[in-house]
Amino acid sequence: MSKITIRPMEPEDWDAVSRIYLEGIATEHATFQxxxxxxxxxxxxxxxxxxLVLLxxxxIAGWTALHRVDPRWCYRGVAEVSIYVGEQFRGHGLGCHLLAELCRQAEEAGYWTLQSTVLQDNAASRALHTKCGFRLxxxxxxxxxDCHGRWLDTFLMERRAAADEPEGYKKL
Structure with missing residues (x-):
């Protein structure tokens, strides 16, 4: 049985995080980057x-982070999710553990809406987000x-906090 841990990401994790990000880029269906x-x-x-990183x-087998969608004060509780799982660790449900923990911590921090932009060819990511409470x-x-010049669609998925005003929203 493997030991699974989720902890805050540290700057020292960047080598592993960037490697996993590059693996996602290489799939050509995780990001336009x-x-x-x-x-x-x-x-x-x-x-x-x-x-967060998942070990x-x-x-380090995966990571997740948030990006503010708009710098204006009224949108301070809205963030976009980035989530990546390393190639050798995909297909084992680890993304669900990681995304569920991100959602929990985001609500504690005061975020009321998390959104994710999923490329049309990434059915696994759409399924993951749906399983973790996001809706299309x-x-x-x-x-x-894309990098080959092909037009692509994206799906916008969103998850609202359980409370209209999560505990930490005033500190955002």
Whole structure:
């Protein structure tokens, strides 16, 4: 039996986190990104709270983080989810553990809406988000081109906090 642990992401985790991110990029259905940014750029674009890594037997197997969708005060409780599981760890339900913990911590931190943009070819991600309480709120048709120039749709999925005003919303 493998030991599964979820803990806050540390800057020292970046080598493993970026490797997993690059594995996601290589699938061509996890993100429109084609390169992994340096840590400083990634760090600046994600919230400082709710950054998690999932370890299997002390090896980082996945990560998740939030990105604010809008800097305006009225949207302070709305964030977009990034979640990636390493290639060798996919298909074992680890993403569900990680996303469920992110949702729990996000509510504790005061986020009232989490959203995720899922590329049309990523059925596994749509299923994961649905299993963790996200619902489909829209489909954006031909929203962007992939690295081969092919137009792709994205699905916008959303999860609302259980309470309209989660415990920590005033500190956001």
């Amino acid at each position: 084609t390169t992994c940014p340096p840590y400083a750029a990634w760090d600046a674009s994600h919230t400082k709270d709710c950054r 299997v037997d002390d090896v 709120v829209g489909r954006r048709e031909r929203i962007a081109r």
